[in-house]
Amino acid sequence: MFFPPEVGDVTLYGVTAKTVYAESYIEDSKNIDVDECGFCVYPNDDKTDVRYVKAVLSNGMFSVKIDSLNPGTFYCVKSYARNAVGVGYGDFEKTCKTLFSVADISTNDVLDITPTTAVCGGNVTSDGGLQVIERGVCWSTSPNPTINNNKTINGTGIGSFTSNITNLTNETTYYVRAYATNSMGTAYGEEKSFLTTAKPTISTSEVTNISFTTATCGGNITSDGGAEVTACGVCWSTSLNPTTSNSHTFNGTGIGSYLSYLTELAPSTTYYVRAYATNSAGTSYGDLKQFTTLAINAPTVQTNAASSITTTEATLSGNVISDGGNTVTMRGFLYGTSSNTLSLGIQSGSGIGNFTSNITGLTPNTTYYYKAYAINSVGTSYGDLKQFTTECNCGMSVTDYDGNTYGTVQIGNQCWMAQNLKTTHFADGTYIATGTTTSSTTAYRYNPNNDSNNVSTYGYLYNWPAAMHDASSSSTNTSNVQGVCPNGWHLPSDAEWTQLTDYLSSHNEYLCDPSTIKIAKSLASTTYWNSSNVTCTVGYHPAENNSSGFGALPAGYYSNGYYEFSGNANFWSSTRSGDYAYYRALYYNSASIGRSYGNNNIGFSVRCVRD
Known part of the structure; x- marks a missing residue:
């Protein structure tokens, strides 16, 4: 007949709060190979909670480190071995009690960060066999904070808890750990770090579209500092480093780029402008830009190509592009058959924009030269000299x-x-x-x-x-x-x-x-x-x-x-x-x-x- 193997008694040693070493041997293999050997482990007061820990057989001996035990708890350990016939157990079980230890605790992620507050917490998963008499989080601006630093107290016992961290400094990196204290000492969870919210990060755009009384600027908010941007825009002044106490625009909320229109400026004046952004940490300003509004000048006028050219007539065209900051009171054309002397003239209204004049009484097959002009209180401006040739009498x-x-x-x-x-x-x-x-x-x-x-x-x-x-x-x-x-x-x-x-x-x-x-x-x-x-x-x-x-x-x-x-x-x-x-x-x-x-x-x- 064939039988399961006979197994020797258990020897236990090296007991800690969560581990113990177990050793045994095969008394008689019954001439059948042992397929598996190890130890049965269960709490002394609950034989239904059995855990089998396998070991490696070597020269008839086998041993293993049994871990994941609860601190301060009695455990029973019995050896076993299995062959093709069945399982054999040692005659006697051995009992040991794990040592007491500090608690097991983890640190929660840091949430709801503001310039001066944050929310953290932890989870006590084991009390180490002893009552947790205090738990909470501790924090510092240096790594590895302890309860000797700032801390919260969030009750006793095992389980999860939430901690409110207060009295922080904005734009500062903090280190935080959950802690739990029993009579064996204080245990700490893993360290978390966080940065309290800062003022937004913002840059000032280049100033463009500068006129006599207006300009265009803007900004780009690349970071809200960890808190919602509640206002942004540009501020300007004739003095350095303008703030929101000076003239400013409001261009909404949130991050990203935006465009601002500066109005009611004075001509020929130097201004300083900065973009700004505000969140709960305060107001940030972009880099300082400087620009000068346009001075009132003579008009800017261009001469356009002539059209509707016949043997004796032509239509001249011009465009007052800018009034120079003052009203154009007269505009028109000068023309003649010599590029050096434009002896004839014709008026064509006032103001800016395109204008035309029809000239008559021209000589066929003749080249005429002409240029547009515009007048304001500063003076008279002229466009480029252009030319056209009337049609010849030989027909179109x-x-x-x-x-x-x-x-x-x-x-x-x-x-x-x-x-x-x-x-x-x-x-x-x-x-x-x-x-x-x-x-x-x-x-x-x-x-x-x-x-x-x-x-x-x-x-x-x-x-x-x-x-x-x-x-x-x-x-x-x-x-x-x-x-x-x-x-x-x-x-x-x-x-x-x-x-x-x-x-x-x-x-x-x-x-x-x-x-x-x-x-x-x-x-x-x-x-x-x-x-x-x-x-x-x-x-x-x-x-x-x-x-x-x-x-x-x-x-x-x-x-x-x-x-x-x-x-x-x-x-x-x-x-x-x-x-x-x-x-x-x-x-x-x-x-x-x-x-x-x-x-x-x-x-x-x-x-x-x-x-």
């Missing part, structure tokens, strides 16, 4: 057979189209075919760079038969060759092109370099050209081009292929030279106008001149 536009409309530009005594021709018909309605090859006899038109989408911007390229429409060569000025041009307009002769370039060359405003005759930029458009890094060439800073208003576009040319798109512009004349015809050319990398003659079958751009 011209329309071809297809209904395409072209702007016009007067240069000297000539009236030119301001865009490249893009008609598909002669003025008599004859259709101009799209060419797929060159021809010296048949009229053809070609899409620039072989892309029909380019026509709306660059116009068509025409061979000379198309440009002339069966007319004979002409070298006179004017050519009297209508060619492909609309009614009332004609294809310019070589002489007419020369008249244009001579006019530009003789006027410095069209010259890139007055010391040389470099007029290409004055004729070229401001866009679509290839770039060049050579001064005065068409592709160098193209935004400076087109002072003449001609606006030549780099459509390139056709000669059994498409060439120089964005690189050059070529325009036919009505003048033959042998088997060739004269033309004018602009190149992105050149500062001059090219005059040459080309094969009649080449496709070039066309510009027309009014009859």
